[in-house]
Amino acid sequence: MKVIIDAHQAHEILKSSIYKRHKSNRWLIDTLLIVNPFTIESESLLKAFKIKVINTLSQWSTQNKYEELVSTIGTRIDHRLALLQSNTNKLSLSKLVKQVTMDAFLSTILGVHANEDLLTELPDLIIHLWKNRTDTAARHRLQELFSANKDNFSQSEFWQHLQTILADHMDDILKITKNDFDEKVSNPLNIIVPGWETMWRVVFYSLLELLRRPDLLEELRAQLNDSPKSHPVLLEWVLKETLRLYPPTKNIYRTNVQTDEQVCISVLDIHRNKTVWGADALNFRPQRFQRELTDEQKRCYLPFSISCPARHKFAYTFAGALVSQILNNYPKINITEECLLPTVDLTLDITRDSYHDLTITV
Structure with missing residues (x-):
């Protein structure tokens, strides 16, 4: 497979009608029962899905909605902390971030008030199945959690609209997968995985970098204290630098429909190119976004898929509110003393379960 590390070539491929996404990701369909535009190749499905999601997310761009988002997230954080600290004064940072992100996404964006079992178990279940795709017991537990919350999800107007969009594209979906159509269309993971998976990782790595840079953390805290209901500029830089150094989508795969050639666009290599970003490209330095990026840097900044509805503003708004x-x-x-992060001259590891055992006290 040809690996693309040149941003110009990457953009040409992403915009070209000759290159299409790889064939449907079978394990996401078969294991997690996901049949959204990111697993089903359908331009009309993608367009309808994006329009609905973008229209919904755009509502959160106003100051009033941002303050509502911040208030709700603050309440949910307090609740989750009480649960995580019930038996110990230590808690897992990754569990906190995963659960808070899931809770906030469901309650604010989807308007779903799920039960505690789902909020506690679902984040780790998704990641477990990502690595253990044949675990039938885990898949059964996933179905149990959603069955127990069926009424909660049925009250979400946003989710009902998305289900209708999926059902309207039955023919496209049946070309890929013919079994359990109704179950797959009504599967909340169709929106949870794309909405939650990226966000928790951005929040987690932003916090990890801040925790190993006390001066930067205190500077950000000072800005937050000065403007508790706004989005400080330093926070924006931190999020952008996190997305540059630790992009949630490390590789983008495309197939040439004329030649059947498969290519891999290495977003990670493009984001860490020293020729473009400077000799400190491997260092976490949010201040690089203090100045407007050069044209070349703008081309070399691809933190989200070109089809991601949240890539323009919402991702920064939501992740920023969480952080x-x-x-x-x-x-x-x-x-905690028994947990160590790499020194600041080293980049953090970005495998899916990295630092899952890192504990903190608050």
């Missing part, structure tokens, strides 16, 4: 409220709710976050 700010975690910091505001916990004035002192300390990594």
